[in-house]
Amino acid sequence: MTIKFDNTELKNLSRQYTLNTNPDLIKDKCDRTFLAPEWLGKGYKREIILRNGISIVIHDYQLYENVIIDSRGNIEETLEIAFKLSLPQYIPPNINTNFKEGFCYVIEKNNEGDIWQELANTPSKAVDIHLSQSLLDSLINEYGDNFPEDLKPFFYGDNTLPISTPQIIIPSMKMVILQMLNCPFYGLTKNLYLEAKVLELIALKLEYLSNQNQVKTINKIKLNQIDREAIYQAEKILINNYQNPPSLTELAHQVGLNARKLKEGFKEIFNNTVFGHLYYYRMNMAQNLLKQQKNVAIVAENVGYNSATSFNAAFQKLFGVNPKTFQLAHR
Incomplete structure (x- = not known):
């Protein structure tokens, strides 16, 4: 209706x-x-x-x-x-x-x-x-x-x-x-x-x-419709494997592109590097988990960080506060 x-x-x-x-x-x-x-x-x-x-x-x-x-x-x-x-x-x-x-x-x-x-x-x-x-x-x-x-x-x-x-x-x-x-x-x-x-x-x-x-105004790589679909597929693979993502070369191979076309095409479509895009996705997921009052170490592991120290630094770089402070503010 x-x-x-x-x-x-x-x-x-x-x-x-x-x-x-x-x-x-x-x-x-x-x-x-x-x-x-x-x-x-x-x-x-x-x-x-x-x-x-x-x-x-x-x-x-x-x-x-x-x-x-x-x-x-x-x-x-x-x-x-x-x-x-x-x-x-x-x-x-x-x-x-x-x-x-x-x-x-x-x-x-x-x-x-x-x-x-x-x-x-x-x-x-x-x-x-x-x-x-x-x-x-x-x-x-x-x-x-x-x-x-x-x-x-x-x-x-x-x-x-x-x-x-x-x-x-x-x-x-x-x-x-x-x-x-x-x-x-x-x-x-x-x-x-x-x-x-x-x-x-x-x-x-x-x-x-x-x-x-x-x-x-600069010579840039030309992307046809097949290339664009491959880049969107690469983004999907990256997100689906965010905890253990493939290397750039592996990702390019999986979607049938060379590494240069994947890098430049990804930048053109998403205005970010391949792994810069992954970083934002991980931090967004971490933010949501911290709001649910999940343990910080567990959140770090869930979003693909083996080191809690590395996770804390990555989170603070984006949000300006460490994960624990962010979590306390959302109780």
């Missing part, structure tokens, strides 16, 4: 359900969490207003039915950068997404809305960043000629399409998004943490686009 709502109707239903079940969640006008009505799904949508012209919307829910949302007429005055971890969800009209993982795109400011679809029994995890014009101007001025050409029309407000071409969420972006979804802080510390993560996420996106533009 498919249920249709307009955006205001759905938000009012969620607000009323939250008022009836947990009104404290929407007391703070700068940080409100709206629960999904129990008959419609489970989870929440959280709206947070930060400083310096930044606001974010965090999505973490799953619906029981297919839902179509008509948001036409709801004009959004700020530019939005949407980072969608789950597929399929929020598919923009007339845009094909062939990514195996999540994707991100930019929605123009003063956008008049459109019709969106969400699918039943599909986890929805996303972070939407809204930026004021003053912050956009500041970013444009600071980057100058290095500002990515792909985003200039949206930041300057002279784009011809309401939504940019979707791009892959690279591992470093995904890790920041997960850190935002699992923010361990409260109050002012929470706001400062999230603000820093927003700026980090924007910086990663701009850097990625700049690097992509530079790559286009």
Whole structure:
């Protein structure tokens, strides 16, 4: 069954359900969490207003039915950068997404809305960043000629399409998004943490686009569809054997590529080295296990580290705290 709502109707239903079940969640006008009505799904949508012209919307829910949302007429005055971890969800009209993982795109400011679809029994995890014009101007001025050409029309407000071409969420972006979804802080510390993560996420996106533009001007390896499928297969093999991964040469042989094509193709598709990608996967798994209060030594072994010392160093390098401190913060 498919249920249709307009955006205001759905938000009012969620607000009323939250008022009836947990009104404290929407007391703070700068940080409100709206629960999904129990008959419609489970989870929440959280709206947070930060400083310096930044606001974010965090999505973490799953619906029981297919839902179509008509948001036409709801004009959004700020530019939005949407980072969608789950597929399929929020598919923009007339845009094909062939990514195996999540994707991100930019929605123009003063956008008049459109019709969106969400699918039943599909986890929805996303972070939407809204930026004021003053912050956009500041970013444009600071980057100058290095500002990515792909985003200039949206930041300057002279784009011809309401939504940019979707791009892959690279591992470093995904890790920041997960850190935002699992923010361990409260109050002012929470706001400062999230603000820093927003700026980090924007910086990663701009850097990625700049690097992509530079790559286009350099002689790079050509990948056909068979090569791309082989690289996605290599990624699958790598993840399935994360505890004892094959060497680069072995992995290339298994998918029928030479090592150079695998390395360069992997970098082009995932914007990371083969084993850099594995590192992010392991650390994400470790983060989830530590939240379950698993023993640190056991977590290290589960994610493929023979040495607890090496695991501690790898974890702290990414998250800024050692595993035990991270675990205590999530009790």
